[in-house]
Amino acid sequence: MTQNTDSGRNAALFERARRIIPGGVNSPVRAFRAVGGTPRFVQRAQGPYFWDAEGRRYIDYIGSWGPMILGHGHPAVVEAVQRAVRDGFSFGAPTEREIELAEAIAAVMPGLDMVRLVSSGTEAAMSAIRLARGFTGRSKLVKFEGCYHGHADALLVKAGSGLATFGNPTSAGVPPEVVQHTLVLEYNNVQQLEEAFVLHGPDIACLMIEPIAGNMNFVRADTAFMRRCRELCTQHGALLVFDEVMTGFRVALGGAQALYAQQIPGFRPDLTVLGKVIGGGMPLAAFGGPRAIMEQLAPLGPVYQAGTLSGNPVATACGLATLTEVRKPGFYDALVAKTRGLMEGLAGAARQAGVAFSADSEGGMFGFFLLPELPRNYGQVMKTDGARFNTLFHGLLDRGVYIAPALYEAGFVSAAHSEQDIAETVQAAREAFAGSTQA
Ligand SMILES: *Cc1c(COP(=O)(O)O)cnc(C)c1O
Numbered sequence: 001m002t003q004n005t006d007s008g009r010n011a012a013l014f015e016r017a018r019r020i021i022p023g024g025v026n027s028p029v030r031a032f033r034a035v036g037g038t039p040r041f042v043q044r045a046q047g048p049y050f051w052d053a054e055g056r057r058y059i060d061y062i063g064s065w066g067p068m069i070l071g072h073g074h075p076a077v078v079e080a081v082q083r084a085v086r087d088g089f090s091f092g093a094p095t096e097r098e099i100e101l102a103e104a105i106a107a108v109m110p111g112l113d114m115v116r117l118v119s120s121g122t123e124a125a126m127s128a129i130r131l132a133r134g135f136t137g138r139s140k141l142v143k144f145e146g147c148y149h150g151h152a153d154a155l156l157v158k159a160g161s162g163l164a165t166f167g168n169p170t171s172a173g174v175p176p177e178v179v180q181h182t183l184v185l186e187y188n189n190v191q192q193l194e195e196a197f198v199l200h201g202p203d204i205a206c207l208m209i210e211p212i213a214g215n216m217n218f219v220r221a222d223t224a225f226m227r228r229c230r231e232l233c234t235q236h237g238a239l240l241v242f243d244e245v246m247t248g249f250r251v252a253l254g255g256a257q258a259l260y261a262q263q264i265p266g267f268r269p270d271l272t273v274l275g276k277v278i279g280g281g282m283p284l285a286a287f288g289g290p291r292a293i294m295e296q297l298a299p300l301g302p303v304y305q306a307g308t309l310s311g312n313p314v315a316t317a318c319g320l321a322t323l324t325e326v327r328k329p330g331f332y333d334a335l336v337a338k339t340r341g342l343m344e345g346l347a348g349a350a351r352q353a354g355v356a357f358s359a360d361s362e363g364g365m366f367g368f369f370l371l372p373e374l375p376r377n378y379g380q381v382m383k384t385d386g387a388r389f390n391t392l393f394h395g396l397l398d399r400g401v402y403i404a405p406a407l408y409e410a411g412f413v414s415a416a417h418s419e420q421d422i423a424e425t426v427q428a429a430r431e432a433f434a435g436s437t438q439a
Contacts, residue, residue, distance in 0.1 A: 009053040013041045034406040035390045037397075045072035047416035050402070058402035059421050063412045066214075066246050066276040069335075069364055070325050071416020077280055077321040084317030090309055097320060098311040104323045105278060105286060108254050110261050111242065111268040112288035116297060117311040121245035121275030122150025124285040125208070127305045128271045129154065131287070132206035132239040134303035135296050140166075140200055142207040142238075144187040146216030146378030146408075149208055149243050149273070159184040187213060187377040188225045193232065201236035206271070211256035214246040214410035216381045218360055218367020219374075223263045230267060239293070245275035245285065246410065249326055251363035259362070280322030282315035331415065335364040338422060339413040343368065345426030353433035364413045381408060395432025401425050 017024035025031045025039065032039045040052040048071050050060050063069065070077060084097075102115035118124050129152070133139060141154065149155045157167035157179040167182045169175070183200060185192045197204065207229055213219045221229070233240040247256040254261075255274075261267040270293065275285035288294060298304045309315075325331065343359040343366055350357030359368035370388050375381045389407040396403055401424075403411055 010041050011038045013053055014038055017041075029404070029406055029409065032405045034386070035393045037394060039405075040397075040402070047071040047073070048414055048418070048421050056400065058397075058400050059417070059425055061401070061403045061411045061413065061425075063414050064276075064281055065409075066250055066365070066412050067279055067281045067322075069250060069277050069412070069414055070280070070322060071414040072281075074322075074325065074416075076325060077318055080317045080321035081282075081314060084314045087313065089314060090312055092308065095311065095313050095316070097313060097316040101278070101311075101316045101320050101323070102286070102288075104320060104327075105274065106288065108327070109244075109248070109257060109272060109288075110254060111257050111270070111272045111290075113291045114294035115286050115288035116294070116305065117284065117286050117316070118305075118307050119283045119285060119309050119312070119315075120150070121243075121273065121285045122152060123307070124245065124273045124275055124287045125149040125155065125243055126152035128241050128273050128287040129206065129208065130305065131293065131296060131303050132241060132271060134301070135293050136205045136237065136239065138203050138205035138238070139181045140203040140205060141182045142185060142193075142196060142204055143182060144185050144209055144213075144378075146187055146219070146381065147208070147210040147213050147243070148215035149210075150245075153178045154182055155208075157182045157184055159186075186379070187216075187219060188222055189377065190225055190228050193225070193228055197232045197236055201232075201238070204233075204236060204238040206239040206241045207233055208241040208243055208273075210243045210246065211260065212247050212251055212362055212365070214365060214367075216378045216408050217369060217375075218365065218410045219376060219378075219381065220360065220362070222376070223260070226260050226267075227264050230264065230269075233270070239270035239289075241271040241273065242269035243273045245273055247362075247365065248272070248274040249277035249323065250365050250412070252332055253326065256362075277322065277326070278319045279315055280318040282312070282318040283309070284312065284315040284319050325415075332363055335413065335415060336361075338417055338419075339364050339366050341419075342366065342413060342417075342422045342425060345422060346429050349426055349430040349433055352430065355433050364415075366411045366413065368411075370407075391435075392429075392432050395435070396425075396428050399428035399431060401428045 023031045042050045106112045153174045156171040158170050167179045167184045244255045271289040273287045296303045339361045356372045358374045384407050
């Protein structure tokens, strides 16, 4: 690995970026504010690596926050995108590839009979909520603290002072009236969930959940909790909306819903929200569900939803080529083994250094905590010592390993990561945990 200093071109680009782009970035976490230091400006990426503006190589465990499940620049995907580009960038008229992508998604995910394509996870989640409200004729939403569903106004909300009161905005610019229908509950808390349905059941349009939460690091909804979510929604006529933007095609071919269906007979969510992997790194997302609900959408039904670039021909080519690869036999088995190997290696390194550590993973998605036991909700995740996480983060970064620059984000392994990459990462962690300086 070439080793350069941090203080050259990345810093100069950051300085220049901050003059023209708020905070120097187009999405806040990229600015490194939680961990301090200078964001790396990516010049190019290939396989499991990217190179920054100083020509320094990093083993990439973010992969664009999940989409790059094949690694960067997979030849079959690059070829599909190049072919698509030659045939035109965008038409504002339907294409065959949109059908193929919708069919490819519905074929493997239990909860989808019909699919609509959009351009971002935010848009998909926002549209799914509108559809749930339109279908049920109700207004209230249930969401969970620590789950992220994009930045639609109604979802930028934190818990109110009790179950009878609804949420407070977490962003300026969101009027309190806009979140007055959003109820925020603690993840994995069955009792709160039951109380919420007792109080508000007939008014709840939908319960939206990340089944494996990847926006508070990595926290699974346990089976008993998920079973109750499903039962209560059914009982009260609310829709269960799975936000699988991160977990879809990432934790298993059929998403987290396929994993819950193995544990809860007949399990399926009512609506599913997808993004990230289904676009293979291009702006593409989707939502879907049963025909009777999906046919409430315009132009068939009264729920309006639209998009100039929806089902974009280049994005769908990229998504389709990506899904073709992940559907090959053994794809997830190999990814699971690698991701588990990484977690075991990191746990071993932490143990050697006497550092409190716990880790979990599913498919190619992982989370680790500087905590002795896996947290079950956002409050427990946030008990992590931020300063210690930041030291680890920079220790890894200095050694060419790029993990999420915030302790509340999940990590991602791609099919392109080799045993050698994993071993290098574990060695970097050993050194970082020991606080040793670079040779
Ligand atoms: C990333 C993410 C979103 C938002 O998707 P964008 O494409 O960034 O708008 C929504 N939900 C979950 C679970 C996500 O991880």
